[in-house]
Amino acid sequence: MSADLLLVDDEPGLREAVQTYLEDSGFSVRVASNARDAWQMLEQVKPDLVISDIMMPQVSGYEFLQQMREDERFVSLPVIFLTARGMTSDRIAGYQAGCDAYLPKPFDPDELVAIVENLLAKQKVQDTSNQNSxxxxxxxxxxxxxxxxxxxxxxxxxxxxxxxxxxxxxxxxxxxxxxxxxxxxxxxxxxxxxxxxxxxxxxxxxxxxxxxxxxxxxxxxxxxxxxxxxxxxxxxx
Missing domain, CATH: 1.10.10.10 (Winged helix-like DNA-binding domain superfamily/Winged helix DNA-binding domain)
Known part of the structure; x- marks a missing residue:
């Protein structure tokens, strides 16, 4: 499934590894090391899906997601959280903030690809429904x-x-x-x-x-x- 993804993570090693695996799986991936750079990329070219870490300096993943959900252009943009925080309360906070999926680190890259494909398929159905509403x-x-x-x-x-x-x-x-x-x-x-x-x-x-x-x-x-x-x-x- 060909799609444009935006990956946001302040860990260079993980960021490069995830980018490589996603690109090998057929996706086009742009990367950012922090939420501020990611926001600039969003405004230049809207991706089909965002994958973001939560614990980042200056602007957290929660704040980044809130900024997206407050902007009409990105209110329905699929977002996956990647984080080392795997507590139930953290996952609940992520879903309450408006993320579509939550994947604690370390994770199986095949599972990430499956989640991405599933969300993109749902988004395609939703877009088609909106066009015909x-x-x-x-x-x-x-x-x-x-x-x-x-x-x-x-x-x-x-x-x-x-x-x-x-x-x-x-x-x-x-x-x-x-x-x-x-x-x-x-x-x-x-x-x-x-x-x-x-x-x-x-x-x-x-x-x-x-x-x-x-x-x-x-x-x-x-x-x-x-x-x-x-x-x-x-x-x-």
Whole structure:
């Protein structure tokens, strides 16, 4: 099974041995000696799975995992803990922190490979399910409606020179600068993931801003929100 893995461990010997075994098993493996370097790697290229030690200097595995789970981009990223701490209480703490598997040192590398393959298979099923979920399909339909609405507006016949037009004054709605930015990107037809990337924030934050926009405009869908914004001069094309 071909997949990109990120291995985080401050022990050079173990790190190199695990990397070699995983690569021999067909995986692509990037390595980091601490959680801070690992986080930079995560932000550059998202791996399919993370294998992390717990007892590391400066930032522990628990803290590293918490940082991942608080970021919408990595909230569902599979994480395996490798650690010399094999007490039941430590394993419970690991699972409560959000890890997907816990493997005490020393461990059989074949068992690690089996856990990796199992988690990747589960993640693939989950991703497929999410792609086919009603919520995703509804969002895709709304984006299509928004783009169709914009096309209609941009291709509307031009007014004759003598035609009298009455443009309603803009509605006064108190939007924060970030809400205004999100609204403008929604009107462009961008999905939450694209908006989050454009604004340098998380998908969860974008969802919160969109929800606030629904409340302030009295709308209940992105299509209604875009139509309202265009009709009342909240954005300009």
């Amino acid at each position: 009603p919520e995703i399909n509804e969002l895709v339909d709304q984006i299509a409606e928004i783009k169709d609405l914009l096309r209609q507006k941009n291709t509307a016949p031009a007014k004759t020179p003598n035609a009298i037009t009455v443009t309603p004054p803009p509605i006064a709605i108190d939007l924060t600068p970030r809400e205004q930015s999100v609204l403008e990107l929604v009107v462009e037809g961008l999905m939450n993931k694209e908006i989050a990337s454009r604004l340098g924030t998380t998908i969860r934050n974008v969802e919160k801003y969109v929800s606030r926009l629904f409340g302030k405009t009295g709308t209940s869908s992105r299509t209604e929100l875009v139509r309202y914004a265009l009709q009342h001069g909240l954005v300009s094309l």
